Amino acid sequence: MTRSRNTRVASDAGHIYPNCERGKQMRIGVLTGGGDCPGLNAVIRAVVRKGIEAHGWEVIGFRNGWRGPIEGLTKQLGLDEVEEILTRGGTILGSSRTNPYKEEGGVEKIREVLAQHKVDALVAIGGEDTLGVAKRLTDDGIPVVGVPKTIDNDLGATDYTFGFDTAVHIATEALDRLRTTAESHHRALVVEVMGRHAGWIALHSGIAGGANVILVPERQFNVEKVVEWVERRFERQYAPIIVVAEGAVPEGGAEVLHSGELDAFGHVRLGGVGQWLAEEIAQRTGKESRAVVLGHVQRGGTPTAYDRVLATRFGLHAVDAVHDGDFGVMVALRGTDIVRVKLSEATAELKTVPEERLTEAEVFFG
Ligand code: F6P
16 A cells, blocks of 8 residues: 555555545445444544545545445535434434445446545445445455444454444343233243344343343253253243344254345345243243343434444544555554454455354353
């Protein structure tokens, strides 16, 4: 990567980005892709504030994920537009699961729209899918810097993604509330949380909320063992709370799908394992057992202070990367530092819950 001042910027793949000379007056685009999550607006605000105040750049928003730069759907982003958005959930830019590589001429359209709007570089805020596209676009000569978001916390190369802390907080509060009603009625409560193929939300909310069983996609579960833990809890005159990740799988079974439909990135829609498990528990124990699906509640509303800070720092550092002409990278959290990692590294594989994290939680089961 060429780094010296006022020189042309080249990617590792050898692409020259002629409009991205260091020190140049720039016009940058920002977009948010994939499932929304709390903190997206905090990133947008930080990018706009730093881009304008520190560098005198112009910032333009693209609406609805990659759909925006494909169809030229824009939103002006000045200082006024980002006032009072720090605490707001969702994204003022809108989002979508559009994959430009699945659309006829998608990449060429992006190139044309960026040229038409005189956009020199993009900041793409998203999870594995959005950032996978960002990587391919950078390889294809379109300069992009990535910012990692997802409530699932399953992106490699960063310790945490923003949105995760808020989702865990919401799920934990739900568990606290469900426990009191479960105790009153001597019921087992099965709480299904999101996370797709990673069990981070289940593990963290389960530990924080004192769950009696935590089931995650990383380790298939034995229904008889779950029933044993549930009965042990009832014997001690307490109501069992079981946290199950939407992607958790019973031994010898398969993921429970909400529908067989695939999105543009080939993902299935998960959901239903909680209800299935609640019925199994009721049948095998004879005790009343109910399922609660937290669903999109986990993604909505205002971000926690932790997520606001993390999202803000990611936005500021993404602008630094653009300023340095360092494209094809994602800003990432390592310990307490924000670093840059290659998008190829960030999207290479999902970060799943390690076995030892599950084992250490087991002492609380039953
Ligand atoms: O990736 C975030 C996430 O909320 C997953 O936890 C969940 O499986 C998926 O998105 C749901 O997607 P949608 O909002 O498209 O139903």
